[in-house]
Amino acid sequence: MTKIHLRGVEKRYGEVAVLHDCNLEIRENEFLVLVGPSGSGKTTLLRIIAGLEHISGGDLFFDSERMNEVDVGDRDIAMVFQNYGLYPHMSVFDNMAFGLRRRRMAVDEIDGRVHRAAELLNIAPYLRRRPRQLSGGQRQRVALGRAIVRNPKVFLLDEPLSNLDAHLRVQMRAEILKVHRTVSATAIYVTHDQVEALTMGDRIVVMAEGRIHQVGTPDELYDSPVDRFVASFIGTPSMGFVECRVEGAEITTGAGHVKLSPAQRQALAGRRDRVSVGVRPERLALVTNEGSGAEVLLRGTVEAVEMLGAEQYVHFVVEGGSLNARVPREHVVRAGDDVSFTTQSKHLYLFDQESAA
């Protein structure tokens, strides 16, 4: 059980800065997900916590102990990687026992730990097999098992499910969370997949270009994104935006009309002359006959329609931007159609244009 604290953590490779002023408190026993596009610095941050990379600036604490100079072997962590890293010539049992034998743990203790982990992960029947005699999902379980038997204070997982097919990925997400509840350790899980982040994280850290943009629960990130990057990164299909002009406490757009709530008008007053207005796809309603007194009306042209079975995603272009909407199947919408959508003022997100990452 360990709290992890990053204070102003920086990482540079020569001249190139890849992490900038990262501040983060990871709670005891929490399942924390680091999410962001490829190249945003997730692996680098994880490797710094593991002790596999030196910190160029700032401090790392486990509980109250400063860890900057502590060797990787003395940090009591276990890592699981995307490519499993199993020894091909060893049995599953030996792969899981390897690290414990190196520490000269008693044979009975090793045996007990490996069998308990194998039961937990449903791989007990395969302990004598070699990794190549296992499916991808089973190999992933062995890699998890090898981490669990160490009984570490902290688990670090770097895109552990990327090599699995979609169905297995969903199943393994649930299993990893089950294991986490059983072993009670602090876990940091890296993924580029925002769905994985939303479904797994107690809290989520959104990163881009070496910076932490926001830290929060899945609900907080979805409902109250702090900037345009987080707003567009979290959610499927993603939030669309319309660039609007600010005039006093009103905004104008060629896409239709937008009426703001009093709180939004207050937030806008005295600000810059343009804002990005975002709307979540499920908050847009297709209008079949205009003329109602909708608070917000946006007109555009359909660019693409994606059929998903229960519903369809409609991507449409408006003056100053493009938006995505979830539309029930009974509406027939085709690329090239002129369409109008309404929403309520309270569903609008206003962002500075500069904050687009």
Ligand SMILES: Nc1ncnc2c1ncn2[C@@H]1O[C@H](COP(=O)(O)OP(=O)(O)O)[C@@H](O)[C@H]1O
């Ligand atoms: N050893 C290295 N030398 C120089 N640049 C690196 C090195 N490792 C990673 N980087 C750079 O750091 C940035 C972040 O990489 P990484 O942490 O692997 O991102 P992510 O895991 O989010 O995809 C990338 O731009 C990458 O090119």
Ligand SMILES: [Mg+2]
């Ligand atoms: Mg990575």
